[in-house]
Amino acid sequence: MFKFKLGRKQPEDNEARRRLQKELFGFSKICDRGFPSRPSAIAYDPQLKLIAIGTHAGEIRIYGQPNFQVSYNLNNPSSIRKIIFLNGIARVLILTSDGYLHLLEINNLNSIHIDHICTSNENSESILKDTQTLCLLRNNLNLLIGLHNGNIYSFNIENFSLNTKPIIPTEIIEKIIVENCSGRIIHPGSVQSIVQHPINDDKVLIGYKNTLIVHWDLPSNSHDRTYIYKQEVESVCWYNQGRNFATCHSNGSYALWDAKQQLNIVETEKIPYGPYPCIPMTKINVKIMRNGDPLIIFSGGLPRSSYSNKHTVSCLCENEHNNERTRHVTFDFTTGIIDFFTIDKLSSDGSRDDPQSLVILLNEEIVMVDLLTDSWPSYHLPYLNSIHASPIICTTFACNVNQEFHKKLINYALIQFEENSDRQWLITGGEIKKIINDDSQEKNLLLTGHEDGSIQFWDVTNISMPLICKLKTSDYFQIEQAPNDDVDEETWPPFRKTGIYDPYCDDPRLAIQKLALCTNTDTLIAAGTAGQVLAFQFTAEPTDVNLPMTTVNLLDGCESFVWKGHEEMKTKSTFVSSGFLATSCIQLYPPAAVSALALCSDIQCYAVGTAHGFALINYQQSRILTAKCTLDPNSLGHTSKVPSSFGESTLIRGRSLKKSLRESFRRFRKGRTIKKSTMTPTTQRADESHPLSATNMHLEEITRVPIERQVEFREFKQNDDQTVSMVRCLYFAKTYLNSLHDRTRSLWAGTNGGHVYVYSIIGFESQTLNRTTITTDQTSSCSLAKEIRLKHKAPVLSIIVLDGLNQSIGQGSNIPLIDSKFLTTEIPIQTTPTHSENVTSHKVLICSEEQFKIFTLPHLKPSGKFKLTATEGTRVRKININQFASKTDNPDESHSEYCLTCLDNMGHISIYSLPTFRRQILFNCVKPTDITALSSLQFTPYAHAFYLQSSSEFTEVTFSLKNSSPCSMMISYDKLQRKTILRSNEDQSSQQISSKRDESHDHVEELTHEILSKDSICSSTPKTIDNKNEYEEPESITIIKSNPNENNSGFSTNSDSAIDLNSMNITNNQPSNDEVLKPIEHDPPSFQSTPLKVTTEPSITVSQNGDHASISPVLSKSSKKAAPPPPTPPKPAKLISVKVRQAPTINEVHCYNGTNNKSSSPSQQTPAIHT
Template sequence: MFKFKLGHKQPEENEARRRLQKELFGLNKICVRGFPSRPSALAYDSQLKLIAIGTHTGEIRIYGQPNFQLSYSLDPNSSSSIRKLMFLDGVGRLLVLTIDGYLHLLEINNYHPSINDFSSNSTVRIDRTCTSSEDDSVILKNTQTICLLRNHLNLLIGLDDGNIYSFNIENFSLNINPIISTDVIEKTGRIIHPGPVQSIVQHPTNEDKILIGYKNTLIVHWDLPSNSHDRTYIYKQEVESVCWYNKGMNFATCHNNGSYALWDAKQQLNIVEMEKIPYGPYPCTPMTKICVKIMRNGDPLIIFAGGLPRSSYSNKHSVSCLSENEHDHNNERTRHVTFDFTTPVIDFFTIDKSSSDNSRDDPQSVVILLTEEIVVIDLVTDSWPSYHLPYLNSIHASPVICTTIACNVNPQFYKRLVNYATIQFDDYSDRRWPITGGEIKCNSNHLEDDTEQRHLLLTGHEDGSVQFWDITNISMPLIYKLKTSDYFQIEQAPIDDTEEETWPPFRKTGLYDPYCDDPRLAIQKLSLCTNTDTLIIAGTAGQVLTFEFSTDSTEVNIATTTVNLLDGCESFIWKGHEEMKTKQTFIPSGLVLTSLVQLYPPAAVSALALCSEIQSYAVGTAHGFTIFNYKQNRILAAKCTLDPSALGNTPTVPLSMGESTLIRGRSLKKSLRESFRRLRKGRTIKKATMILTPKRTDENNPLSPANIHLEEIIRVPVERQVEFREFKPVDDQIVSMVRCLYFAKTYLNSVNDRTRSLWAGTNGGHVYVYSITGSESQSINTLTNGTPIATDQTTKEIRLKHKAPVLSIIVLDGSNQSIGQGSSIPTLESVSSTSNVPVSATTHTENVSLSSSTANTSHKVLICSEEQFKVFTLPNLKPSCKFKLTATEGTRVRKVNINQFTLKTDNANEFHSESCLVCLDNMGQISIYTLPTLRRQILFSCIKASDINALSSVQFSPFAHALYLQSSSELVQVTFSPQTILPYSMSITYDKIRRKTIQRSDLEKSVRQISPEKTLSNGQESFPSYYTGLWYEIFPKENQFQEGGKCVNATYTINLDGTVSVLNQAISALGVYENIEGYAVVKNPTVSATLKVTFGSNQIGSYDIISTHYKEYSIVYSCTDIPNTNLKIEFACILDRRKILPLATINKCNEFLANLGVSAFNLSTTLRNC
């Protein structure tokens, strides 16, 4: 009983190990896939062929050709919802107007990121960022519309009060006086109050002319040089939008009654050339935007949003395309399609291919941004089909329920999957994707190599569909979709085929459909083996389906095999939903159903594991689990995990999912154990260990650079007392639920014989182990008709004393790698020593899947519960070591995985490799532990603790990567290893001459213009964002802070409250990491590069930054008087982004200091001992 070791601690990590930890582990965000959440604005650069999407959360996504994707985030603390986006065509600049009235200028620039620093793998960088002043924001927050003039020097801004202002891009300031005021408009005598400015468009050929549409029926043709109107037009309905067409000889307007009008711009009189209510004459919804283009054949193409009959279709969302001959409206060239969408339209634009004389627009495509998806229509093909999206796919077209990753899939499987998918994509356009901006330079033909290793993401959806996504590169195209609903009888609403559907000519477009006919269809678990072309799908109603490839279309009517999990629990009464009924159906070639199992009770499947070597899978629910051979259609074993003794007293179970009503009293032994734990609590002493966690975290952005760096903190000195779990009828947890299943061939009974086994863990802390016999001497081909596979009764059973849910079971070989297949444990389907890893992960030379090379090595089993990790030796199941996460840290485990971390050594042909346990806890932190000793190496803050959906959706890959849902429509991919190999590099070619035509001051002046109006809470000038990040310090002589130290560096971080923290770090003469934290302020806002860094009121280490290049180097100087003496301490150094400086930089800095009278300093050219 007295077995506690007081004062037990783990050995401290030495300096070499700490350095190795930094090189092996590091959290970096790779990319965001899917459709941006809550989009609000759309822009297109017609010259660079790029599109930009802004969101209500301040996110900006820029897309070009497939795999060209850039991201940028505005300040999360301000009201940064994006209202408008506008490209400066051809120069790689983007104007961003936020809802709080601030205008930002972003630049896209080329640069060469470091191979070892994946955090710099984004080509969106603020080279010159400007933000409008606070005074300007008072006016700009009332913006209704904007128009960028083609000279890129002025932005016209129309307000809701009818005034139009000019914003100067050159000095990034607003002219406080309107250039076109409502008073001037009212003096025309045509209207008393024009109302808000709805639209401003510049003339396509005459840059001095603009067309203004006012809400209250007024359209004005305005001349900018003379600041006067040429002519005015009055329409009988309120104006929503205006546009030029036909080289500016005509213009079009659309109105709030669902009508549009075509005008002759050269007519002096207020005469409408043509007016029409396309879906009238009854009242219609407003037509919110119109665009008229001249097609290749000379006919106008009219594209408009809205305008549907109000009484019948007020809840529909549409964009209509109408092409008809001006003189013959019934000829064969007339086409009219109303594209019907599920969600509201935000904006649209056309991609044109203008003729050489600009007489024809020749629209090629129309891009339509909706609130939940994006649709691109091919206008060249006669039928106007939509494009198959290579990116920006709405993964949430039906809500995502589960995900799984398949890495290094079998190439033959991938080819077959793509070939069968061509049938599904027949209705899409065959033309090339029209958005082709950006340049991608491949490393070793990565993107063109058909033999490269592919990686798939499978998503299970609420409507019973399974979608296959290719995540090999940054783009995530959909390559195959499987519908399980085709095999079941579903009650559907009758299809309405009445004549009223023929007008307007609706065409259902887009994939987003959040509605589900039957919630029982929802997919709960997925398991794929691409080596045997086998897919297992488990659903909400206990249905388990097996799919395999079929080369022919076929009629499918599979008999259902029922598995009763209530053996021995006859008193249990199921009160949930009924099982699903199958039907005969015709299925095209591809993945076809070959086996169907129905579990009873038909509860949701909670765990699934596939072992294709024996053509069997294990599936578990809240009531038990079973092992099933899908080739023989034979039940190998079934186990009920409910407690019969607890059910015997109650004929019914209070909850439909079968929650146990077990009530256990505390035993004397457990009470004594808890008493000794309380006695030990005050005497346990543990020293500081290396751990990674930020002192100041950004909860809104856990992956920000401020949250990803190493520090030393003190390990919790005592263990928390974990209360005894007493299961009562009111508990939410179902103790009988199977949480994990795992197949492994290991030393289960003897050290001389490996036995294939199944391990099952439950919510109640129970682990059941079954041995599987009769399969080892048979090949896969003979298993179908050969000797039946058999299972013994439970060989072993483990009961965890703390009774926490068992989340994962992993059998480890002698090299600490997983040797089995289990639920939530990703495996490599096929392995190559030169296989590429997803998007940028390290190349691994070791296989983490089943390996025969481990036959003569010792095996261990790692059991991960919600509260702790514990390693047992096999076959005797003797405890080896454990780590109590909840007791020491107060957090709970959400998900775990085994990953291989590899690092190149000095020898190019050798690698240092470690197999580690990666854990996600309920606070959103990622921690990494050594195996099998379970010593924690590092801790990252990855996901916000409040984001439950993200935490529950995390999927680990074998390559130290993870995917999780940032929102319902976006998947974030992160890596835990800083060692990355870029498969390709991205760049952009823009018009440098046109960019230079905009007068620019030097870089230091431009930095002062970043936010001239924003001040910190104490009234100080804003800190320039250019200066943030890591700087290396190169000293001429030692100072107090770094005396005898080496590898000195400083990190500048802008905090959430606007203050700036400075963390100076160094390795002391004793080999210990030391740091000191201070703050930085702008010393003199009127003079560039005057930053003051302070480490406390009496710290000699405080210094001033007297000159900086911002992107490369800075000069630091300090002169501190020693109190009560005539002495002073003078100090100077260079802060640089590089560790070794060129001689030219040293000479420039020496010259600068010499001009200040500090010529005694001779700065070194190399960072010492780093």
Template sequence: MAGRMLKFIRGKGQQPSAERQKLQNELFAFRKTVQHGFPNRASALAWDPLLRIAAIGTATGALKVYGRPGVELYGQHTNPDSAVTQIKFVSGTGRLVSLCDDNSLHLWEINEKSLVELKTLTFEGKNKKISAVCIECSGEHLLLGTEGGNIYALDLNTFSISEDVIYQDVVMQNCPEDFKVNPGAVESLCEHPKVPSRLLIGYNRGLVVLWDRAAAAPTHTFVSNQQLESLCWNDDGDHFTSSHNDGSYVTWEAGGAGERALKEPVTPYGPYPCKAISKLLNRTSVDGDQITIYAGGMPRASYSDKYTVTVQQGDKHVAFDFTSRVIDFFTTTPVPPDGAPAPEQRPDSPAAVLASTVNQTAAYLVVLAEEELVVIDLRDSAWRPVKLPYLVSIHASAVTTAQLVDNVAPHLTDNIIAAGDQQTANLYSDAAWPISGGTVDEETSTEEEGGRQLLLTGHEDGSVRFWDVTGVAMTPLYKYTTAQLFSGEEIAENTEQNDEEEWPPFKRVGTFDPYSDDPRLAVKRVILCPLTGMLTIGGAAGQIIVASLKTSANTAEVKTLSVNIVSDRDGFVWKGHDQLTLRPGPYCFQQGYHVTSVTQLVPPAAVTSLAAAWEWGLVCAGTAHGLALTDATRATALTHLCTLQHDHSGAGDTPISRRKSFKKSLRESFRRLRKGRSQRRATTAASPTSPTQPPKKPLDKPLEDADVKPVERAIEARSTDDAFGSMVRCLYFARTFLVNSQTATPTLWAGTNNGGVYAFTIAVPNTNKRKDESPTCQLAKEIQLKHRAPVIGITVLDPDPSDVSFTYSYLK
């Protein structure tokens, strides 16, 4: 017995041979090629002004580099539980350094269309937690400020800590007496924009020291009575600005012999207590004016829940309002013309890097929030955002369904793009995309001959978004909203006017909005016909919307239809939500999709399956109660089928309770049998040894319900699939030889959650009569699969008209 068990265990642990593994890899290899959408849990941001590429790190250890549309590189830290906290580019070299929250440093390089990790260093030691990072303009060292107050230099060539250390004790020798005890952790490090040997060191408690690295001595000290958050030089290097945790910032003179503030501390949203200004930038606008950009600083009492980045240029003042936490931001210079030298041809000397850092003309503001990326055109008079070619937040509203459509007709794609451009004509700036580094191979940028590949996503707010996923970049094309058809979604007309009069001057930017006023609007199924462009949408409240693509605006009535799936079940009671209320027509539709008909299923349960056959003008939808087939051309109902069993429908004298009592009686009967069998075995075993022993009392009389007290076991939670066997999981239109072997006829196939398959035959009128007559439909076959597993897909195979078969997919 032991030997067989050991053999069994060894057999379980056997691995396939090397040849078999090679064969598996060749036949079943799966690798990620492209990652679409916004990174999950973004945590860090960096910018290379020479190569014009950006990097984003995440809390899951992912590192992503982006250039012009089509240039995307991915890397993953070995420890996925370690979040990326900071990223620094070695400008012009294609290298970058990432810092993770486990105090580890990683050197990466862009190499042949990939992001390769070259070296790793874990910075260990007491009080050596890295709190600030600054890279030298020469690209030789990375300066590391620690919580202990010391500043270390990391040699980027050897990726090791050099002996050049700026000790806090040495820095404190010429500092005021108040800070000789403990100035706190190093909060910020900034090189002088024109004299790299001068380093601005900011400590947590408010002390700022201008340190001369050549002389190894401080030249100036600056004292603030508020906790320091960030430091920033101006372009000339004659003064710098410090931001603090009380929502104020101070501008200090550093060019001469003075060690004083140029102005009194400025609290832009005071005088009441304000949140900290976590980061501040002083830049020069394209017009030559000074522009100040900072994150935070909102009044605590009124706007503590706001996530803002404020931009001030003279009298112009806007607080950009985000719906998720602001991670970081940077400014970029104008996009160079097409004739500019390629990144690999640009000089990467320290002088060139220094020149790039001095030229801080702010043409764009790039803000990374926790759930989206927003780019503001600072040259635009209204400071409008730039339309994103990628990195769009797909989950701006929760994704509830999706459909990938191949080989979409070119004219349909062009019309969808034109409708999308019309939608966003005044919302976005026309400026070029500022993250423009890298090159795209012609082979990967050309479209397939058969047409583009579109992805449709349905969302909780009732919208359907169209995306171009033909290439590497996932570009948004068009957004269709179904909420406009139903009441309860009124939009305030004077929203912008109220915002202009409000202080602070908030301006909502970004698309991330995870909240939905009415969950019934959620899109559960969506279908796009790649040839006709017809759009079919199934919603959470049983609404089926059919829309066609138009190239111009129009005002029209919408055909409505109601289909009661459970009409033949007496006593059925729907205890769910009510159906949505249609607004009174006519409806005004802009260029794009125009609704032609709206069908309401009764009861208004969520649509679980959807199919459309525009060759015949038919649409079929399934719910947890059955299915309904409609003529989409004439907006009429053809047939419906209720798949509810009697114990689910509420019909009969003992609704639902019959099923429960039947299950309970079966359970108790099995328990009785098991107990009786065990008692009989015990009696048989006792008879030979003690024949004179009287039988036990329970065997003197038959078993009764009172003698057996079944112990009710805890009922385990089951999935919805197991609970609703009547749910229609899949629908499929096909022309097949179901009626006879001579003529293929239109058919409809449906699969349910409990292994039921229904086949319908459809008679479609001739083309010249189709507008006046509707097709007819009748149930032809009903199949019950023995395993009763959910049928999730059906495909009809017709190799021989005399032998029609179908394949199906099911859940085990």
């Protein structure tokens, strides 16, 4: 009972340990993989060979060659309507739905990133909100803006300002209509399209909604010719070197015109899918192919009565003299079309466009069609894959994949994707400094299980995430499929299903719940929603499969249970050409969804668990080794009440004194803590009302006092019995289960009710096969050896057996392993330096939702415990054991250690030392409200993590400094063509007023915000250089927050520690322009353990774009006049005595591969704290 002595606290770390922590741990975002969520616009730079995609959330993604990717988030997220490249100079124009134009540029300073140059003024907001179409002239100096009311304005890129008077007003156009329509006055309608002449830069073609097309001369500001059509105009385009142009219309027709024809005569007029009424043809593009034939590409135009709900892009190539060269394909997609364009390779004389491919951006995917191949096949995408073609249910990570297994997958992929184009990927922009596609590089795979029963293998070795192959488990089961409407006879229009996005599922029982993979033995285990478990082996020969099914009854001893769910799955015979072949099928009864799965390929067994129990299966022989029902038979029969132990803790004789003393000490410590908390500035955690940022994440530890919460006892009712019995984790390990001398194979199972079952597996003999130790079944047996019941009855999420070095030696559910050689490595018994007596080198870590607890083996003696819920108020979601190594080139100074990594329900990733459970550091990873991200997060063995940022996109983060940057990128462009943006004083002052208004509004929202919200690690946007302002801080300690739209991917440290804010590199002087151009070097922080002196002296923190300093060309001589007012004189300091302890501090959170990560705004004042 003396362990409850007064004033108990953990020992403080010394200076060397704190310095080592800074070298071991660090949080950064690696990249986003997949398809951007909710895309809204696309653009292409034919000179730099880059594509840019904008989203409704204000995100910009720029892609080049595989593994080249840069991203950026706007300060005030609003939907992106248009994206335009300034060709050849790595600049991008963006029009947002709130009526602003933004200019961004790609730079290579320190690391490739995107800088925000400037934003349009407020006086142009009303005009830009009414924008219908944009046209950037080839000089990259003027932007033509067509509005819904018919006016056309000019925007000057050099000074980034809008001419408030229209250069082509509707009054002039109405006069043109009067001249050509016998005196009738008709409003031209909205400006549908503006296209510059391909050769003559002074000419543009304008299409108005109300049947009018105008050929306009810019220098004279007058029209050359006008064309009137009988239907409303939707889009126009030039072709054939500007000799002809094409228009498409609202009745589903298109027209081809001769640009030199004085009369209003149409060369060709056609309704391709008529004569019945058709939906509008929204966009048209005409290209001259290599053989001289015109290729007409258009979207829409289908018959209204039959196909009005279809989303199509049609390609039509007609030749009047040779019918064999006539081709017509209607590409049919499952989602709406946003935009499309072609990638061309102009001939030397410019007479032929020679289109190479057609790029189509859809709501849920992107498709690239090969136009050089006669059949017009689609490309196999190296990135931007639609990972949510069917909704993702589960994920599994496999690293250090066997090279032979990887080659088998590649060969299988060649057969599976043989219908796709075999030509090289055409978007090849950017440069990769490091060679990352080395054959000797270790390969990493990410497996995703989907709702339609498919399993997809993704290569996540590098930044790009190409799809290697796909496995369909639905081929082995009898399912009710929808009738096939396709007929052999030719249909009209000639539809072709294109794209992979298909969110519909024929049978929900097919959904894959759990996956397990062993690349050394080519074994894959897939478990589904209806209790079906398939074992796959790799085969290279075509095979006819007639798969038998083995039923496993988990209700042994619980015959009163009645299953009222879905039916069992039934197998069928199928043909497998090559690849994965199902060799075993197990059907669990009741056919409930599989909740846990673990594979031990060494003994050719796997364990599977559901809400009713678990079973151990030999997949090579399809034999059941053991089956255990975890249901309570008394509660199922409803003949007896729940035992008293389920409702309240039983008073055990001999422990009443100890329990009474424990409660007394807790009350005494609670009183001291409450009394001590009155000395703190606030009694609320910093993250309960404000997300952690670069400014307040240090104050979070100062204001928080560790209080052990009283966790209520769990009371399970009869109707909750199935939840209590659910198996949450399974784990295989060869450890000292029965004695200190012999290692026994064991199976560990944890349930929702805090119950752990330990089974011993004996009777296997080892054999060596393919460099892997395989054991054969020789009269094997599996029997219950031990049981553990956790007193707090929290769900057991993970079980890990650790050796003397604190590394995992087994395989289990949600516990990734680098190589299976650790499973068979004999580790001698060691002694720990903290104990005088010898103990075994193996111990078991049992992690529940509320606690971490370590038991020694084989006696299961408690060795350590950490109450996460009681001390932090959070619950565990997932854990892993990771190795952290210091980032140094000197092997003599290198240091590594194994730590426990934990994700809690608030989105924090915390790292704890083993076996002491001392928290080393804490990071904010995801929002606590993002349930998808929390449930999908998958740890890797090398201190990385994957999670679903949205349904269509994975995000990879790392919390180790050594494994942070997978590659380095750069881009080459013509720097001489990049012109400085010179803005007037009036424009700059108006933008400063706008920025002050936005920041003050954000500050008010922060003060009134009452709901807990954490910013995700998405990259934020650097602010414009001229958006600097100051405001006074109140004379009190206030937790300063950065812009809520910015990234607050911060971290926190041990709750028993304090941080010196002098390490934040605060200065009171603004740097000069020359100083801003230099990178800011942060000195290592000093750690203090003395009372803090808190003052309100104003200061300015210099924060540049990301982790580097740069200046945009916006800054000019005229802008120096608008200097900020001098700071107010300092006010008397307030002395507050706060007893704190030490902890590591990291001042910068680096983001790589173009993701921008900002600290607090430079305009905010940070309280300086001195010791």
